[in-house]
Amino acid sequence: MGGGCRVYREVLRYSTSEGFQVLDITSDVESVVARSGVVEGLVNVFARHATAAVVLNEGEPRLMSDIVEAARRLAPPGGGWRHDEIDDNAHAHIGAILYGSGVTVPVSRGRLMRGTWQNVLLVELDGPRPQREVVVTVIGETL
Amino acid sequence: MGGGCRVYREVLRYSTSEGFQVLDITSDVESVVARSGVVEGLVNVFARHATAAVVLNEGEPRLMSDIVEAARRLAPPGGGWRHDEIDDNAHAHIGAILYGSGVTVPVSRGRLMRGTWQNVLLVELDGPRPQREVVVTVIGETL
Amino acid sequence: MGGGCRVYREVLRYSTSEGFQVLDITSDVESVVARSGVVEGLVNVFARHATAAVVLNEGEPRLMSDIVEAARRLAPPGGGWRHDEIDDNAHAHIGAILYGSGVTVPVSRGRLMRGTWQNVLLVELDGPRPQREVVVTVIGETL
Numbered sequence: 001m002g003g004g005c006r007v008y009r010e011v012l013r014y015s016t017s018e019g020f021q022v023l024d025i026t027s028d029v030e031s032v033v034a035r036s037g038v039v040e041g042l043v044n045v046f047a048r049h050a051t052a053a054v055v056l057n058e059g060e061p062r063l064m065s066d067i068v069e070a071a072r073r074l075a076p077p078g079g080g081w082r083h084d085e086i087d088d089n090a091h092a093h094i095g096a097i098l099y100g101s102g103v104t105v106p107v108s109r110g111r112l113m114r115g116t117w118q119n120v121l122l123v124e125l126d127g128p129r130p131q132r133e134v135v136v137t138v139i140g141e142t143l
Numbered sequence: 144m145g146g147g148c149r150v151y152r153e154v155l156r157y158s159t160s161e162g163f164q165v166l167d168i169t170s171d172v173e174s175v176v177a178r179s180g181v182v183e184g185l186v187n188v189f190a191r192h193a194t195a196a197v198v199l200n201e202g203e204p205r206l207m208s209d210i211v212e213a214a215r216r217l218a219p220p221g222g223g224w225r226h227d228e229i230d231d232n233a234h235a236h237i238g239a240i241l242y243g244s245g246v247t248v249p250v251s252r253g254r255l256m257r258g259t260w261q262n263v264l265l266v267e268l269d270g271p272r273p274q275r276e277v278v279v280t281v282i283g284e285t286l
Numbered sequence: 287m288g289g290g291c292r293v294y295r296e297v298l299r300y301s302t303s304e305g306f307q308v309l310d311i312t313s314d315v316e317s318v319v320a321r322s323g324v325v326e327g328l329v330n331v332f333a334r335h336a337t338a339a340v341v342l343n344e345g346e347p348r349l350m351s352d353i354v355e356a357a358r359r360l361a362p363p364g365g366g367w368r369h370d371e372i373d374d375n376a377h378a379h380i381g382a383i384l385y386g387s388g389v390t391v392p393v394s395r396g397r398l399m400r401g402t403w404q405n406v407l408l409v410e411l412d413g414p415r416p417q418r419e420v421v422v423t424v425i426g427e428t429l
Contacts, residue, residue, distance in 0.1 A: 048258035
């Protein structure tokens with residue numbers, strides 16, 4: 001590798017229909033990487049929200065419900081949080097911190113260098129919401 | 144976008160006054176990004192410590208106390224940790240792993256592309272400390 | 287700093303011998319950064335797996351056992367997860383999400399700009415496995 005780097009960006013938008021929900025956005029992210037022209041580098045996938053998260057894991061429906069269940073157990077709604085005095089979503093803020101706002105994944109040969117079971121998942125923790133924004137930034141070398 | 148990328152870095156320093164504490168460092172990080180000259184890219188905000196974390200979330204005082212409370216619940220001080228045999232801060236190490244040492248945020252038009260409630264928060268888990276270092280690295284395209 | 291950026295990558299491979307295990311891979315990552323020729327930039331260290339994690343923390347043996355213990359407490363094996371109906375490793379998936387698939391660390395003067403106690407740790411949550419892959423991507427400016 002060698003030569004110059006470039007930055008390419010797209011914003012993906014999703015609506016959510018439940019209070020807690022996991023959406024598999026892998027194919028959308030892969031399409032952005034393909035369009036970027038970046039061959040070797042990194043892609044950052046970032047939720048522009050304080051009550052949603054982006055994680056990597058298997059897009060298996062039962063596991064997706066476990067991801068919701070784990071968030072409920074670790075940061076329970078109505079769990080005696082002080083922020084609930086002014087809003088009722090402290091659990092969603094804490095869950096977003098635990099799961100993380102974004103992930104950075106290597107890109108090789110123009111594709112995500114992810115493991116077989118590493119899908120890109122958007123985790124809604126305070127839905128439903130008409131619009132959640134996921135910023136995809138690809139940085140690296142072009143051909 | 145197109146052309147070359149650059150790397151710009153500054154180290155921010157903070158003192159903490161309590162065992163657990165959350166500091167809102169958003170404006171400092173935004174100033175570094177502005178000084179970097181990077182227009183499109185990424186900014187990495189990184190705590191150079193094993194017992195502090197950097198997270199993104201709302202800088203609301205009650206939520207900031209919930210962030211402390213959640214760390215205490217999930218990784219309780221004196222919670223039967225083996226590392227406490229040689230030091231008394233295992234909870235702070237585990238909390239730092241759960242919350243994460245750093246975040247990577249997209250930069251667009253020379254500004255953090257963060258959500259309305261996504262402030263950059265430095266989480267002290269083993270204070271007080273006279274100096275905590277936060278490394279801010281901006282990478283991307285200049286004009 | 288100024289001039290062009292480059293991307294350099296190596297894949298590290300490890301075998302694990304226990305169900306839960308923490309491996310200190312700091313020196314391997316430092317060697318990759320040294321070989322990269324990147325002087326100022328970022329290094330991303332990424333586990334290509336849904337049931338393993340990469341974190342930064344102290345490589346002290348008792349703390350490493352605490353890291354395992356915390357994963358067991360927060361995402362207990364056999365903890366009533368639905369994914370266990372088809373596989374018995376839901377705890378490892380949830381633990382990998384909580385700890386995170388990867389970390390991004392600043393690089394300065396050709397070295398990781400990590401804190402004294404910030405070692406790079408590969409956390410096995412569903413071993414033993416004959417091969418775990420850790421992708422190391424260095425991006426930044428060369429001399």
